[in-house]
Amino acid sequence: MNRCQKACASLLVKALPDFLKCQPLNFKGTEGVVGLTQWFEKMESVYSISNCTVACQVKFATCTLQGNALTWWNSHVKTTTPEAAHAMPWRTLKKMMTDKYCPRGEIKKLEFEMWNLKVKGNDVVTYSQRFQELALMCDRMFPEEIDQVEKYVGGLPDTIHGSVMATKPKTMQDAIEFATELMDKKINTWAERQADNKRKSDDTARNNQSQQPNKRQNTGRAYAAGNGDRKPYGGPKPHLCPNVIITMSPCAPNASKCKPNCH
Structure with missing residues (x-):
């Protein structure tokens, strides 16, 4: 092993623990489209958090394969070499796994x-x-x-x-x-308008309620004033016997000056 290979191996040993600390998902090959999608997402997130280099992405990702997926990967490695298999871009591995585990x-x-x-x-x-x-x-x-x-x-x-x-x-x-x-921002603006309209509606309702007792009091006063200030009768006066007008008493039964309808 030359000096460059030793340096890469040393870097790999140091980077792998950081990668595993980020708890990447395992993939067995039976999780379906949704499971594979989640594995892709989690793996890319771990790459970013652990500062995984591009050269190590496929090597680290395939360490999380289990069951059928691991068997599939090992079969692929046998068709080439481990170095060539691990050197493929992450995008290529994603396409291979999509073709394998996502039916057309x-x-x-x-x-x-x-x-x-x-x-x-x-x-x-x-x-x-x-x-x-x-x-x-x-x-x-x-x-x-x-x-x-x-x-x-x-x-x-x-x-x-x-x-x-x-x-x-x-x-x-x-x-x-x-x-x-x-x-x-649109949602917050809409919510603020709704809250403002509700406040205005509540204020209007409270003002209307506060004015109702005053109206009842004014009505009562008007009714009382109407009963006390009666206007004099302005209609035709009834016909009275002259005797009644003078004496303010009924006329005698034989009063000659009384009109027939006085009694």
């Missing part, structure tokens, strides 16, 4: 879902997560990352679609971050 019919279903994927309501977070999961399994749909970005932006709701397009995002990370931030 399942991939077609995922591609159909991807083409029709759109944000439901205002839930950009769920849309973004599902988009990324599908993108991992539908590599052939997007030769370049900008193709993914265009499809992602196309599935956003009209309320933020134009604003996200105006920023011209170049990467998926930029598009997702901007869309999520913009939708959060």
Whole structure:
């Protein structure tokens, strides 16, 4: 073993414990499309956290294979050499495992879902997560990352679609971050308006309630005033006997000056 090989081996020994400390997922080959997608995601996350070098990615990833998946990998190694097998790019390993553990019919279903994927309501977070999961399994749909970005932006709701397009995002990370931030602002603004309208409605209701007792008091006063200030009778006066007018007493039965209807 030459000096360069010794240095690489030493680096590998030091890097592997850091990789394993990040608790990468194991893969047996029986988890289906969803399980494989989660294994891809977790592995890429561990690469980033553990500072795993590109040269070690496939070597470390295949250390987590178990059961049928491990048997499949060992068979592949026998067709070449361990050095050549471990030297392949991570993207190549992903494609090989996708072809092996994701039936063509399942991939077609995922591609159909991807083409029709759109944000439901205002839930950009769920849309973004599902988009990324599908993108991992539908590599052939997007030769370049900008193709993914265009499809992602196309599935956003009209309320933020134009604003996200105006920023011209170049990467998926930029598009997702901007869309999520913009939708959060829209939702917060809507919530604030709703709260403000509720406060105004509550204030109006309280003002109406506070004015009702005053109306009842004013009504009572008006009723009392009406009973005390009676106007004099303005209609025709009844016909009275002259005797009654003078004496304020009924006239005698034989009063000659009384009119016939006086009694």
